[in-house]
Amino acid sequence: MAMNKHTRMSEEWERWLDASLDKGCRITDIVAAMAAAHYDAAWAEATVRERQLQRSRPTPEAAAAQAGPYRYGTPTIRHRNNTIVTSDRTVRVAMRIEQPVVAVLDDVFSPEECDGVVALARVRLQPSATLSPTTGENQVKDHRTSQGAFLDDADEPLLQRLNRRIAEIMHQPVAHGEALHVLHYGVGAEYKPHHDYFDPANPGFAGTLKRGGQRVATLIVYLNDVEEAGDTVFPKLALSIVPKKGSAVYFEYVNGDGQLDEASLHGGAPVERGEKWVATKWVRQGVFK
Ligand SMILES: O=C(O)CCC(=O)C(=O)O
Ligand SMILES: [Fe+2]
Numbered sequence: 001m002a003m004n005k006h007t008r009m010s011e012e013w014e015r016w017l018d019a020s021l022d023k024g025c026r027i028t029d030i031v032a033a034m035a036a037a038h039y040d041a042a043w044a045e046a047t048v049r050e051r052q053l054q055r056s057r058p059t060p061e062a063a064a065a066q067a068g069p070y071r072y073g074t075p076t077i078r079h080r081n082n083t084i085v086t087s088d089r090t091v092r093v094a095m096r097i098e099q100p101v102v103a104v105l106d107d108v109f110s111p112e113e114c115d116g117v118v119a120l121a122r123v124r125l126q127p128s129a130t131l132s133p134t135t136g137e138n139q140v141k142d143h144r145t146s147q148g149a150f151l152d153d154a155d156e157p158l159l160q161r162l163n164r165r166i167a168e169i170m171h172q173p174v175a176h177g178e179a180l181h182v183l184h185y186g187v188g189a190e191y192k193p194h195h196d197y198f199d200p201a202n203p204g205f206a207g208t209l210k211r212g213g214q215r216v217a218t219l220i221v222y223l224n225d226v227e228e229a230g231d232t233v234f235p236k237l238a239l240s241i242v243p244k245k246g247s248a249v250y251f252e253y254v255n256g257d258g259q260l261d262e263a264s265l266h267g268g269a270p271v272e273r274g275e276k277w278v279a280t281k282w283v284r285q286g287v288f289k
Helices: 011-022 027-036 041-056 060-066 111-122 157-170 203-209
Strands: 083-085 090-097 102-106 129-131 138-140 147-151 180-185 191-194 215-222 232-234 239-241 248-252 266-268 271-273 276-284
Touching: 011 027, 011 041, 027 041, 041 203, 111 147, 111 157, 111 180, 111 215, 111 276, 157 180, 157 215, 157 276
Parallel strands: none
Antiparallel strands: 083 090, 090 102, 102 248, 129 138, 147 180, 180 276, 191 266, 215 248, 215 276, 232 239, 232 266
């Protein structure tokens, strides 16, 4: 005889659900655990998704602060000077925009440091995945036809040195940064225009937003000279940055009210000749866990 399936949740289960979502558990795993406890699977999935959506909605006060066009304040980066001095290297500002905040920086990594990062990444490359906005799962999609690797070895001296320098350039604590992420593009590979922040309207991002909050700024360091094309493009600014070994592009896109700057839309244009290597640092509002 078929057992009746539960379609109502006890307070205890509600607390368990919130704790699971806090931990960033995948919806499929949560639903599987509920089904094993005799919840109706379809009902469980709808309930979990609704709860996730509810939790991601801003409070009325936050929603009011976030309304309206993006309000530009003082940039986090000190890019109004010609140089940014760090503890081990002086970086030159080659170009700056105020709205949105974008800066092109020279001499961020030495040529040897670029080669060292490529060597660390080469053995770990995987086809690039992106987070699904709906389910929060990692997925490989054709809008990102590159290969990537997170360099998360905390004991590697080169990474320690570069992570500290990057934090000083970005004027952010080291602990707010995700691990350095390296991308490799062959001929024809590209990364279609996107925002680096997570759109809070997408329930699939709730899990990653728990890990230090929203992304607020990005530094993309070019690890080689690309023979032809492969620019970093900002379609809303009609701006295109040609990769140059050791140089970087910086941009920021979240202000103190939590507004998100849509003008930060950017992508990696297809490489036409040669190959392209970049190292990206994404920085969060809080400590990245
Ligand atoms: O390769 C590029 O120029 C863009 C990379 C990028 O958008 C990213 O790493 O977030
Ligand atoms: Fe990006």
